[in-house]
Amino acid sequence: MRPAIKVEQLGKEYQIGDREIYDTLRDAIMRKFRYSAGNPRTEIARFWALKDVSFSVGQGEVVGIIGRNGAGKSTLLKILSRITEPTAGRIDLYGRVGSLLEVGTGFHQELTGRENVYLNGAILGMKRAEIAAKFDEIVGFAEVERFIDMPVKRYSSGMYLRLAFSVAAFLESEILLVDEVLAVGDASFQKRCLGKMRDISAGGRTVILVSHNMAAIESLCDRCLMISQGSLLADGTPHEVISQYMAADIDDQATSVDLRDHPNRRGGMQPVMQRVSLLSDTGSPVSSVRMGSSLSVEVDFVCQEYPVRPNLEVSVKNSFGVTVFHASNRVITQYQFQQSMDHGSIVCNLPDLPLVAGIYTIDLFFGEEYQNLDTVYDAISFEVTPADVFGSGQIPTANEGTIFWPATWTVKADDGTQPSSRN
Amino acid sequence: MSATDKAIPLTPECYRPGISDSSFVRPYLTILPSGSHLTLNLRELWQYRELLYFLIWRDIKLRYKQTALGAIWAIIQPLLPMLIFTLFFGRLAHVPSNGITYSLFAYAGLLPWTYFSNAVSNSSSSVVGNANLVTKVYFPRMLIPLSGVFAALLDFFIASTVLIVMMCWHRIPLHASQLWLPVVLVAITLLAAGTGMLFAALNVRFRDIRFALPFFVQFWMFATPVIYPASLVPAKWRWLLALNPMAGMVEGFRAAVFGATLDWQMLVISSMAATLLLIYSAYFFRRAERTFADVI
Numbered sequence: 001m002r003p004a005i006k007v008e009q010l011g012k013e014y015q016i017g018d019r020e021i022y023d024t025l026r027d028a029i030m031r032k033f034r035y036s037a038g039n040p041r042t043e044i045a046r047f048w049a050l051k052d053v054s055f056s057v058g059q060g061e062v063v064g065i066i067g068r069n070g071a072g073k074s075t076l077l078k079i080l081s082r083i084t085e086p087t088a089g090r091i092d093l094y095g096r097v098g099s100l101l102e103v104g105t106g107f108h109q110e111l112t113g114r115e116n117v118y119l120n121g122a123i124l125g126m127k128r129a130e131i132a133a134k135f136d137e138i139v140g141f142a143e144v145e146r147f148i149d150m151p152v153k154r155y156s157s158g159m160y161l162r163l164a165f166s167v168a169a170f171l172e173s174e175i176l177l178v179d180e181v182l183a184v185g186d187a188s189f190q191k192r193c194l195g196k197m198r199d200i201s202a203g204g205r206t207v208i209l210v211s212h213n214m215a216a217i218e219s220l221c222d223r224c225l226m227i228s229q230g231s232l233l234a235d236g237t238p239h240e241v242i243s244q245y246m247a248a249d250i251d252d253q254a255t256s257v258d259l260r261d262h263p264n265r266r267g268g269m270q271p272v273m274q275r276v277s278l279l280s281d282t283g284s285p286v287s288s289v290r291m292g293s294s295l296s297v298e299v300d301f302v303c304q305e306y307p308v309r310p311n312l313e314v315s316v317k318n319s320f321g322v323t324v325f326h327a328s329n330r331v332i333t334q335y336q337f338q339q340s341m342d343h344g345s346i347v348c349n350l351p352d353l354p355l356v357a358g359i360y361t362i363d364l365f366f367g368e369e370y371q372n373l374d375t376v377y378d379a380i381s382f383e384v385t386p387a388d389v390f391g392s393g394q395i396p397t398a399n400e401g402t403i404f405w406p407a408t409w410t411v412k413a414d415d416g417t418q419p420s421s422r423n
Numbered sequence: 424m425s426a427t428d429k430a431i432p433l434t435p436e437c438y439r440p441g442i443s444d445s446s447f448v449r450p451y452l453t454i455l456p457s458g459s460h461l462t463l464n465l466r467e468l469w470q471y472r473e474l475l476y477f478l479i480w481r482d483i484k485l486r487y488k489q490t491a492l493g494a495i496w497a498i499i500q501p502l503l504p505m506l507i508f509t510l511f512f513g514r515l516a517h518v519p520s521n522g523i524t525y526s527l528f529a530y531a532g533l534l535p536w537t538y539f540s541n542a543v544s545n546s547s548s549s550v551v552g553n554a555n556l557v558t559k560v561y562f563p564r565m566l567i568p569l570s571g572v573f574a575a576l577l578d579f580f581i582a583s584t585v586l587i588v589m590m591c592w593h594r595i596p597l598h599a600s601q602l603w604l605p606v607v608l609v610a611i612t613l614l615a616a617g618t619g620m621l622f623a624a625l626n627v628r629f630r631d632i633r634f635a636l637p638f639f640v641q642f643w644m645f646a647t648p649v650i651y652p653a654s655l656v657p658a659k660w661r662w663l664l665a666l667n668p669m670a671g672m673v674e675g676f677r678a679a680v681f682g683a684t685l686d687w688q689m690l691v692i693s694s695m696a697a698t699l700l701l702i703y704s705a706y707f708f709r710r711a712e713r714t715f716a717d718v719i
Binding site for chain 1: 450451452453454455456457473474476477480481484485488489555556557558559560561562713714716717
């Protein structure tokens, strides 16, 4: 097979200071000054977001890349699409590269749909004549013909996303890099996007797809790579690699996890959270709960530099990486703790979890009211086991929805009388 | 052409001549850590010229969106300072103006200056303002500050109409020297591009630029013979003025408009300084842009 992409011993090193949002002149001067004074505290921390990654992709292959948050997937895609430079290694690309790291890059609210199509197309690397030739097709695919001369700020979010995706879908590059864009849009449009992407690969184009959506990876890709902590961990058929990824999740299940040196801490963050524990409603440590029962997430923290009024955010994600819910005491007045503490623990109680059976992982965000001090992705995982929650012998499954809900029903006959229920 | 045909890069350099084995296909693009190796890659800049056009078009299109006066602002920007300076400098302080009505003299200086200062401020904030593009898609980053400069050109042309009207009113005749105006304009554009690119790159790293820039631009204006003639500066200090490339350009612009003798020496020195600054800034920008996506 002709190669489309050859990646050899690719590495990307970040200086932690590089990732700080603001750098002021004063900081830079102070740093220079401290450097010369030989203060050891000013040594720049470095970490390898990607290290020694090698693989090659043949022309026409559709390759999925999976891995946890912060594993290095997006960094890899950013290097492949030349947004950022590698620190080491070499990449050979055999064809024009189109990258789709976000839908609607460069879309501007004030511009009309038509104007945005041209602007976005140009930003993605299309020639004006090329866009003009495909314009009707793009607009037709997005189903926004009637609104094309209206500013996109008047569009519904669905229309906006459809138009944005359509421009990218008509990008004629030999290699297409796609990051998580399938996570947006309504179900029917997602389906059409998948179809469109299949057409792309059937046309012999090479596609690299990064996604948390295992179902999409499995149905679209010929091959799947798994990245963990900056290294390539697995390379095989999507089925094999996804199974391996899921199995790694189950192995991780513990009632309590030490967070001090957790590999999934967000780059550059100080370890404020020390330990996370999962507790049942009776207070005993658990790694699995039955559907409909309660779970508590307890986080021990130490914040030596200055005391904080603790704020914990808990994101629960299903095995497709979709956030099912996000709980935060910051947004609920009665739980905004006013007492400053330099160490302690904070417990998030989650009563009557309406989760269907499966594996769930938790992202933890710890901080003060307006400042996030520590973030650990996929800090701990737990299993929800099936339970006959409705007492009917019919157990809701993931096929029927992400959560189950204890709904109630009434019927009315046409004459307005209430028929008696069958007992 | 079927889709399968497109899969193979059709650029002629793909194959080594005489060798048909597919393993000898040359890569279309190779990505390597750039290290100390630094090129301006002007060819790529040229390939992306259509994007430059779209970025300029976007800047122009959006600039006066949701303003009541719209493009009239392009005229107000040099006109209002002209009225103020005419009152204080012309009427009260009696600043000399080379024998031309002071208001016309000042406007002919403020017009190129407003273009320059707008171009510099547009492009200085441009890279940070387009952070969403920088972190999500690749194209030569240099297009961003350049589009900021060129987008200011339209305002210049709109505001020029006022100068033409004023010249008719004051019966300033046509001079052959006015043919030099495009040349001066190009020189100002080069200087604005050089300055803007430098600040745009610094601004990514040091947001201090955003606060310092307005003072800097204001200071620069007073150090430039915009609202006073260069002849006002004592001869022994004139060399100090020539160090400022904008001095030669504003003086040159005004001399070309009014048919006065051009100070060639000053204009040539200023243009050379502008070109050198542009080259330096372009390399500086290329060096800095490697980390834009990481630090922005």
